[in-house]
Amino acid sequence: MSIQVKQLAKADAFKGSRIKQDKETIVFNIIGYTLLTFVSLICLIPFWLIVAGSFTDELEIISKGFQLFPNTVSFEAYKSVFSTPEQIYRAYAVTIGVTLAGSLLGIFLTSMAGYVLSRKDFAIRNGISFFIYFTTLFSGGLIPWYILMTKNLGLKDSYWALILPPLLSAWNIILMRSFMKSIPESIVESAKMDGAGDFKIYQRLILPLSTPGLATIGLFLALGYWNDWFNANMFITTDSKYPLQFLLYKILSSAAVLQTNNGAYLAANVVPPTETLKMAVAVVATGPIILLYPFVQRYFVKGLTVGAVKG
Amino acid sequence: MSGKGGIIRELRQSKTLLLMIAPTILFFIVFSYIPMIGVYYAFTKFDFDGGLFGSQFVGMENFNFLLKTGVLWNLTKNTVLYNLAFILLGNIMQIICAVFLAQLSGKLFKKTAQSLMFLPYFLSWVLVGAFVYNLFSDLGVVNSVLKQIGLHSYDFYLHTAPWKFIIVFFSVWKGLGYGTVIYLAAIMAISDEYYEAAKIDGATIFQQIRNITLPLLKPTFILLILFSLGGIMKGQFDLFYQIIGSNGMLYDATDIIDTYVFRSLTVNFDIGMGTAAGLYQSFFGFALIMIVNFIIRKTNKDYSLF
Secondary structure (H helix, E strand, C coil), rough: CHHHHHHHHCHHHHHHHHHHHHHHHHHHHHHHHHHHHHHHHHHHHHHHHHHHCCCHHHHHHHHHCCCCCCHHHHHHHHHHCCCCCHHHHHHHHHHHHHHHHHHHHHHHHHHHHHHHHHCCCCCCCCHHHHHHHHHCCCCCCHHHHHHHHHHCCCCCCHHHHHHCCCCCCCHHHHHHHHHCCCCCCHHHHHHHHHHCCCHHHHHHHHHHCCHHHCCCCHHHHHHHHCCCCCHHHHCCCCHHHHHHHHHHHHHHHCCCCCCHHHHHHHHHHCCCHHHHHHHHHHHHHHHHHHHHHHHHHHHHHHHHHCCCHHC | HHHHHHHHHHHHCCHHHHHHHHHHCCCCHHHHHHHHHHHHHHHHECCCCCCHHCCEECCCCCHHHHCCCCCCHHHHHHHHHHHHHHHHHHHHHHHHHHHHHHHCCCCCHHHHHHHHHHHHHCHHHHHHHHHHHHHHHCCCCCCHHHHCCCCCCCHHHHHHHHHHHHHHHHHHHHHHHHHHHHHHHHHHHHHHHHHHHHHHHCCCCHHHHHHHHHHHHHHHHHHHHHHHHCCCCCCCHHHHHHHHHHHHHHHHHHCCHHHHHHHHHHHCCCHHHHHHHHHHHHHHHHHHHHHHHHHHHHHHHHCCCC
16 A cells, blocks of 8 residues: 555545445455355255256256256156155155154153253252263264164164154253253242242243243254154164155165156156156155245254353 | 262152153163163174173274274274364355355345355255265266266266265365354354444454454354364264265275274174274264363363363
């Protein structure tokens, strides 16, 4: 910067700085808008590719491969998926059932534990907190856990193998505890004076006051259950018990073939959709999340920031 | 001792509270503490009929084998290096996005961008596997584009080099929205007065970011990095398994402890060896968390884990 400009700025500091600031701000805005648009697109593009792939004609895929912008439009893959939709519906039912059961039971147990640990008059709360927290520091590892689940508990191929493992997590309990600690103690005290029992206090007073915390935990749990494929991969052996994501995984890895009426294609001498079918199943399995997440996201952000501030 | 008697009396009074937390305690005993006994497998030659104590005790043999064959070294190297890349690149990208999101003025744009950046967090890893398939298989988009511009197609499944970048990319990609929100919250907590004062002094927006935002983000950054370092021995099984799958060609560059243990269990049926690798991971991870926590306690006691 030349001395002259500096002097000018000194002479008319306010005006000068504003002009300079505007220039810099424009550069900043250009970089910012460009970068964030680019990042947003990167986050969206893979999903676009799947959708585009699912609506492409199978022949185009075979001859040219997947395209960013396919030349043909075809609904064959979806027709094929829904020609015999039992398998998909079945997987949906399993996923919805497991998600509902697991999330509700998880919220109930997590909130109870969080409440008990937030009670300052509970003598052994620190001991129990550490007992729970220690499980995040050290674990026996995958294999002893697997042997316990299958050999000792006999949960192979049971829906319980999908519900139980994600049910309680130390992090959720800690989050819940710090949330409930922020509820004024005087509320509990006055309820006690009125002769209310501990469970009644939890049920009538604490639960209604912790709905934002419950919603956050519930969303974390529900998302975990909905997207879980690992436990199914470990324990579920019967096709009809596959949850949605695991069915998708099996179809993608070509380990399972979606039961479609491919016989009709063979007879008609047309290529049955296989590559496009994989993409269509991916869309069908993800659809609800895409539709719901803009609404859910707000709660997530709120819950996250609560957790981040309060530790 | 009167103290002990006091505790028992107090617990008797809080019977309901004990009952309310009992299922949780039972859960952690069954699913976390009982498997800890199972680490004994690491010191045995596993026998399917024998069970836990019917298997032959072999001492440190499994660990010696893992050490001698170099498996342990390769797994540790991969696990640690990948995690370092995830942590550093992830945090840097999150900070950059958070800084811009905080300063830009277009409300609708910011909302949309933040929503889109959060999208990957909500998708399952299986779907990420579908993306990888769509992009990098023989029929994938990348090869389609290569062919269209007259280049030879590239068989991704024969080369290890690109996968290192693909794995890191998807890790950063999936965690971007989540981390950005945390940094954004930290930026929002910075008092407006700093910026007002800087503006009056004629600081440009870049100077404001360099001299106010970034220095004030440093504690959050260091804390998040330290916490992540504590978990550096835990790979992301979902990420590696959904992207690489059971592709033996790529193991050298992409095998982490978690995938090795998983294969020991489901493919090689080498229970003793797999448990040994898992136990090594647990111990190493435990030591790391202790060290990290010690460092945090020394620097800022409020933020320590325990």
